Amino acid sequence: MIKLLIADDEHIVIESLKFIIEKSLDGVEIVATARSGREAIEKTLNLKPDVVLMDIHMPGINGMDAIRHIKSTHPDVLFIIITAYEYFQYAKDAVNLGVFEYLLKPVNRQKVIKTIQDAKEVIYNRRETIQREMILREKIDKIIPHMEGQFIYSQLLNSGIIKDINFYEEIFATKLEKGYVMMAIVKEIESLGKEENLKNSLLKQKFYNFFQLELKNLTRCLIGPPLLDRITAYIPIVEDMDDYEVRNQAIDYGKKIMMKINKLMKIDYTIGIGKSYDIQHFSQSVNEAYIATSLSEENDVIHFEDIHFSSNTTADYPAGKDKMLLHKILTGELKEVLEIFEEIFWWMSTYYKEDIDQIKSKLIELVILIQKTIPSSVEGNYKLEDGYLIQILKIKNIEELKISYLNYLKTIVVNLETSKEKEIKGLITKAIKYIDKNFNQNISLNDVAKEMNMSYHYFSKFFKDSTGENFVDYLTNLRIEKSKDILKDATVNVKEVCFEVGYSDPNYFSKIFKKITGMTPTEYRANGLSQEVM
Structure with a gap:
């Protein structure tokens, strides 16, 4: 069905056209008639017809001016001029205005029917094109997030140069050769039952959805699906953009997201940002963003370059308690460091049934991990040397081993804080x-x-x-x-x-x-x- 409006100052012309259309054409509804240019404009704005049959000479605003006015707000309306004047200038103006057809009075019945049928076909074809485009757009909108996830996931697992970078740039309609990673990690929530677990999972998903929506609103970016406790985004940048400007802009994005999330929900999370690199160094920015999230305070945003000693820390944190221990050491929280070690040592003693050699082996692994994590720029006797590993091997008593290790951790934390104070x-x-x-x-x-x-x-x-x-x-x-x-x-x-x-x-x-x-x-x-x- 198409909607049609007839505008003519002669009543007999209007009635004749109505009779022809209603008797000879299906799928056409006459929504209104008008006796002046002003009335035609008003009714077109309100009723939004698909086709307007317009006379040129009418009282007040003439037909040509009415067409110009309507075209400025409703460019898709098709106009068919019906006039008694065969002036060249009128025909020229009609062509310039994109008028669909120019008919002369007295109107020929078959010519009117043919013209409106042609207009109807044009409108139907247009609608079908728009519908196809909408369906295609919907399909693309569904595919794009999966493509983004594929891009991010492949980069997380397979660092290096992307062979089909041009393909991804065409799909996402943006340059990807340089950018940085922003990562949000939700703190694991301890719960007591299935219902609480479900609530926590829904809350985390709400956080991830909101993070994705807000970042997309702020800048062009690619965001992967949530993996474990985190969501990872890649923000492309212009090649010649100053690194300092990129850094502050990235923090601005994070702060804006944080402010909105904190108003919307109560959840513990951190947002970390890595430095910008060429795409082949994507994994480096990922590691930096992860370190930033690990060393920042809850519900805060931190850039890798704003972390003391960050350039010397390792990104390969072990999972669980080991990771927590390293985090607390680097943030100088001695009480928490000792509490976490007590749990680790208790687990070792229980699991290995007080087999001191097995416990020593695990503690030595932890010593090596801590040594890698302590910034290499830090000098002093708390930067553990091989002598301490030998000392561990010589200890015969489990309790003595525990006390020795606690003292080792105290020394590390105290001296790291001293070094940090000196640097500050x-x-x-x-x-x-x-x-x-x-x-x-x-x-x-x-x-x-x-x-x-x-x-x-x-x-x-x-x-x-x-x-x-x-x-x-x-x-x-x-x-x-x-x-x-x-x-x-x-x-x-x-x-x-x-x-x-x-x-x-x-x-x-x-x-x-x-x-x-x-x-x-x-x-x-x-x-x-x-x-x-x-």
Whole structure:
């Protein structure tokens, strides 16, 4: 069925056309008639006919102008002009407007029937084309997620150059040669029964679905299906995009997802981000993203480059308690480290029935794993040497073996934290030196973060945790202190002082100065000079 509207100012023409159509054509419904151009526009907008039979000369807005107006909002409407005027200019305008047919009055019955049948066929063909496209689009939409999963899964299992990269780029309509991995891991939830297990599984699936939806809304990416406790996404980037810009943009994506998830559900998870690489190094970005998730706090986002010692840690964490032990060692949680080891040692003692040689063997494996995990940049006697392995072999008593190992773990954690504090102290010293050197320039938090090779998100938190105040407050206080010294020189006017400490607006400088000191720069100078005289 197609919908048709007749627009003509002559009543007899309208009735004649209605009679011809209703008696001679099936599948055509006359939805309305109009006696003017304005009425034709209004009814077309409201009723959305497929075909409009339009007279050219009508009171008010003429037929040509009405067609132009309707075309601007409903370009798919077919127009058949019926007119008594055979002017060349009208025919030319009709062609330019894409009019389907141009008929002259008095109308020929067979010509009207043939024209509307032709229009009907065009509309049906168009509908069939749209329907086929929709069906094809639906099929593609169902296939694409499977193709994404295949791409991600194949990369996780088979690192290296993708031979058919061009095929995937054509399928996904995006360049894939360079990008980074974002990974979300849900913390395993301990439950008591089947019903609780089902609830936890549904909650995890809801998390994965929401993560996928939000990331897709933020950027073009490929996302694999959830595997075990995690979901992995590959975000392609433009080849010439600055790495620092990519890093901060990636963290922004993660933070936005995190904010929405935290509002929607209560679940413990971490989001980790690897560095950007060429596609053949996909597995490296995967490993980095996994390390980031393992070392970040719950319900947080962290980039691999924002982790201390991250470039030296290993990605091959063992599953279960071993993995948890390594995580707690690197995060400096001594109490948890000792508690987890107690569980591991209890299991070993029970499983091996106090066979000390078997226990030693497993502990030595764990020692080697911990040694690989401890950053190679860390020096000192807590970076275990072969002598400790020999010491383990010499121990004859299980309890003595346990105590020795506990002491070993304590030494590692304490000294790692000491090393970390030294590194943090060195980093904040470097940041403060940079600010002190450039305080009179137009520097921002982003400038200092880039100098420190940290993302601005991480540096902002790092700076406040280390100094007790945020970057803007620190810079403002530093500038005011410097300005106090300069104001002691009476030959330098306040405007010059303003510029020397990094401000471009003297009025703003005076306002900030008074807010911090309780006096304007002029009052401060006068007060200082009067005290000197006294």
